[in-house]
Amino acid sequence: MAAVKTEDLAARLVDEAGRILSAEGAAALSLRRLAAATGTSTMAVYTRFGDKQGLLAAMYRAGFERLGAAMSVAVDGVEDPLSALAELGLAYRRAALANPHLYDLMFGRPVAAFEPDPDAKQVAESAYRPLVDAVRRCMDSGAMVVGDAERVASYLWAVTHGMVSLDLAGQLRGDAAARDAAYTDALVFSSLPFLP
Amino acid sequence: MAAVKTEDLAARLVDEAGRILSAEGAAALSLRRLAAATGTSTMAVYTRFGDKQGLLAAMYRAGFERLGAAMSVAVDGVEDPLSALAELGLAYRRAALANPHLYDLMFGRPVAAFEPDPDAKQVAESAYRPLVDAVRRCMDSGAMVVGDAERVASYLWAVTHGMVSLDLAGQLRGDAAARDAAYTDALVFSSLPFLP
DNA sequence: TGAGTGCGATAACACTGTTATAGTTCGGAC
DNA sequence: GTCCGAACTATAACAGTGTTATCGCACTCA
Numbered sequence: 001m002a003a004v005k006t007e008d009l010a011a012r013l014v015d016e017a018g019r020i021l022s023a024e025g026a027a028a029l030s031l032r033r034l035a036a037a038t039g040t041s042t043m044a045v046y047t048r049f050g051d052k053q054g055l056l057a058a059m060y061r062a063g064f065e066r067l068g069a070a071m072s073v074a075v076d077g078v079e080d081p082l083s084a085l086a087e088l089g090l091a092y093r094r095a096a097l098a099n100p101h102l103y104d105l106m107f108g109r110p111v112a113a114f115e116p117d118p119d120a121k122q123v124a125e126s127a128y129r130p131l132v133d134a135v136r137r138c139m140d141s142g143a144m145v146v147g148d149a150e151r152v153a154s155y156l157w158a159v160t161h162g163m164v165s166l167d168l169a170g171q172l173r174g175d176a177a178a179r180d181a182a183y184t185d186a187l188v189f190s191s192l193p194f195l196p
Numbered sequence: 197m198a199a200v201k202t203e204d205l206a207a208r209l210v211d212e213a214g215r216i217l218s219a220e221g222a223a224a225l226s227l228r229r230l231a232a233a234t235g236t237s238t239m240a241v242y243t244r245f246g247d248k249q250g251l252l253a254a255m256y257r258a259g260f261e262r263l264g265a266a267m268s269v270a271v272d273g274v275e276d277p278l279s280a281l282a283e284l285g286l287a288y289r290r291a292a293l294a295n296p297h298l299y300d301l302m303f304g305r306p307v308a309a310f311e312p313d314p315d316a317k318q319v320a321e322s323a324y325r326p327l328v329d330a331v332r333r334c335m336d337s338g339a340m341v342v343g344d345a346e347r348v349a350s351y352l353w354a355v356t357h358g359m360v361s362l363d364l365a366g367q368l369r370g371d372a373a374a375r376d377a378a379y380t381d382a383l384v385f386s387s388l389p390f391l392p
Numbered sequence: 393t394g395a396g397t398g399c400g401a402t403a404a405c406a407c408t409g410t411t412a413t414a415g416t417t418c419g420g421a422c
Numbered sequence: 423g424t425c426c427g428a429a430c431t432a433t434a435a436c437a438g439t440g441t442t443a444t445c446g447c448a449c450t451c452a
Contacts, residue, residue, distance in 0.1 A: 043432070043433095157362065162353075172350065236401090
C-alpha cells in the first residue's frame with residue numbers, strides 16, 4: 001500500500017479540496033474531512049502546505065492557472081481581435097459560473113481573511129495577461145483607438161468581474177436567459193468607449 | 197443594572213458586531229467575543245436572531261440600509277442629472293472602502309455560505325433604487341438616450357462594483373491615487389454608451 | 393402577594409484548526 | 423543481513439468555535 005508518491009499527494013489534496021469546495025462550499029472544507037476523503041490524516045496538509053492557509057493558497061494558484069489556461073484556449077485560433085476579446089469575456093464567465101466557490105476564493109475572502117502571498121498574485125497576473133494581449137491586438141489592428149492597453153484591459157476586466165460577481169451574489173434580477181443577455185450586452189457596452 | 201431595553205440590546209449586538217467585523221474581520225467575529233463586548237452571553241444572539249446566520253442577516257440588512265441612505269444623501273440637492281450619477285458612483289466606493297468587511301458580507305459570502313433571506317434582499321433592492329431613479333432622471337432630461345433604465349442602472353452598478361471589488365481584492369495595480377483615477381475614468385467610460 | 397412566563401447565564405456537546413508526541417516506513421551504509 | 427537515521431504520518435490533546443439543554447432569575451400581571 002501507500003504506492004502514492006508524495007508529489008502526487010499534494011496534487012491530490014488540492015484536487016480533492018477543490019472538489020469539496022465546489023460541491024459543498026467553504027464551510028464543508030475541513031482538514032479532517034479532506035484527510036478522510038484523500039485517505040490520509042490532517043498532518044499531510046501541515047507537512048505539505050504548512051497550514052490551512054497554505055492549502056488555500058495552493059488552491060488559489062491552481063484556480064488562476066486554470067483560469068489563465070481557459071482564457072488562452074478561448075482565443076486560440078480566433079483571428080478577429082474584437083471577436084477574441086468577446087470570447088475572453090465569455091470564457092471568463094463560464095469559468096466562474098462553473099465553480100463559484102473557487103471564484104469566491106480567488107476574488108473574495110471566503111475563509112478567515114485569507115491573504116494570498118505575493119508570488120501567488122503573480123499567477124493571478126498571468127491569467128490577466130491574455131486580456132491585455134487581446135486589447136493590444138485590437139489597438140494594433142485599428143479595431144480600437146490606440147491608448148493604454150493595461151488601463152483599458154483593467155476596465156474591461158472590472159466590467160466582466162462586476163457582472164459575474166453580482167450574478168453570483170444573486171443581485172441581478174431576471175432568469176438565466178435574461179442574465180446571459182445582460183452579460184453579452186455588458187460586453188458590448190464595455191468596449192464601445194474604445195472603438196474608433 | 198440591566199437598564200437596557202431588549203430592543204436596544206438587539207441593536208447593540210448588531211452595532212458591536214459591525215465594529216468587530218470592521219476592525220478585525222470575519223474571523224474575529226465569534227459569539228463569545230461579541231457577547232463579552234456587549235456585556236451579555238451568547239444566548240442573547242439566539243433569542244434575538246435564532247442563530248449566527250440570523251445575526252449576519254441583520255447586519256446584511258443594516259449594511260444595505262446604510263448604503264441606501266448614503267446614496268440618497270449623496271444625490272440630495274444635486275440638480276444636474278449626470279452629476280448626480282457621478283456622485284452616486286463616488287459615494288458607493290466611499291462606503292465600500294470605509295468598511296470592506298461589511299462590503300464582503302453584503303456582496304460575497306465571507307462566512308460559511310451565508311444566504312440572505314428574501315426579505316433581506318428586498319432591502320438590498322432599496323439601496324439600488326436611487327441609482328435607477330438617477331438614470332431615469334438622466335433619460336427624462338435628455339442627458340441620456342431613452343431606454344431601459346433598470347438595465348442601464350444594472351450595468352453601471354456592475355462597473356462600480358467590479359472596480360471596487362477588484363480593488364479590495366488587491367487585483368488593481370498602482371498606488372491609491374492611480375486607483376482613484378482609474379475609478380473616475382471607469383465612471384466616465386461606463387456612461388459613454390448611453391449619452392446622446 | 394403570588395403565579396407565570398420569557399429571557400439570560402452556565403455548562404456541556406460536537407466540531408474546527410493546530411500542535412506535540414509517538415510510531416511507522418523507507419532509504420542507504422557497514 | 424542488520425542496523426541506523428531521517429522523513430512522514432497517525433494519534434491524541436488543546437484551545438477555540440457554533441449550538442443547545444438546563445437552570446435560575448427577574449419581571450409582569452392578576
